[in-house]
Amino acid sequence: MTIELQRDLSAVMAQQLQIRNHSLTTDVGEAEGGADTGPSPHDLYDAALGACKALTVMWYARKKGIPVEDIHTHIERDDSQERSGVYKLVARLQVKGDLTDAQLQELHAVAQKCPVHKLMTTVTTEITTDLERLP
Known part of the structure; x- marks a missing residue:
């Protein structure tokens, strides 16, 4: 899969x-020289974790017949030590449904194993960067 980005000339x-048929704007805040247009x-990195946890829990709950009616996910970032x-990231999932304590524990274990969580914590990511002139 290829993700493409192109400068938004209005900012x-x-x-x-x-990404496929989906389009959005990404930017940085005014303090970093951007216009905060997205x-x-x-933010996208952190959101990927939250989205993955929520989608994984929903997928698992539906597969296992666990009555999850709604899920709200909150991601809190502490980047104060990033340079070192x-x-x-702290992920807090709030699940609505008629769930037993055992089902909540099962869903918690599943949330801990979402694919993006694994990517962020256990996988070595190799990145190659090429830079070319535009015609």
Whole structure:
């Protein structure tokens, strides 16, 4: 899969992000020289974790017949030590439904194993960057 970004010429630094048929703007805040026209790359990274946890819990609950009616996910970031190699995220999931304590514990275990959580904590990511001139 390819994700494409192209500068949004209506803003100083913003990028138009295209994923399949989905489009959104990403930018940085005014303090970083942007116009805050969309979420920052860090916001998208953090949101990927929250989305993955929520979708994984919903998928699992439906597969197992666990009566989850709604789910709200909150991600809190502490990037105060990022430059020294520590980036902290706290995920808080609030689940609505007629659930037993055992089902809540089961869903908690599933949330801990979502694919993005695994990517962020156990997988070595290799990145190659090429830079070319535009014609």
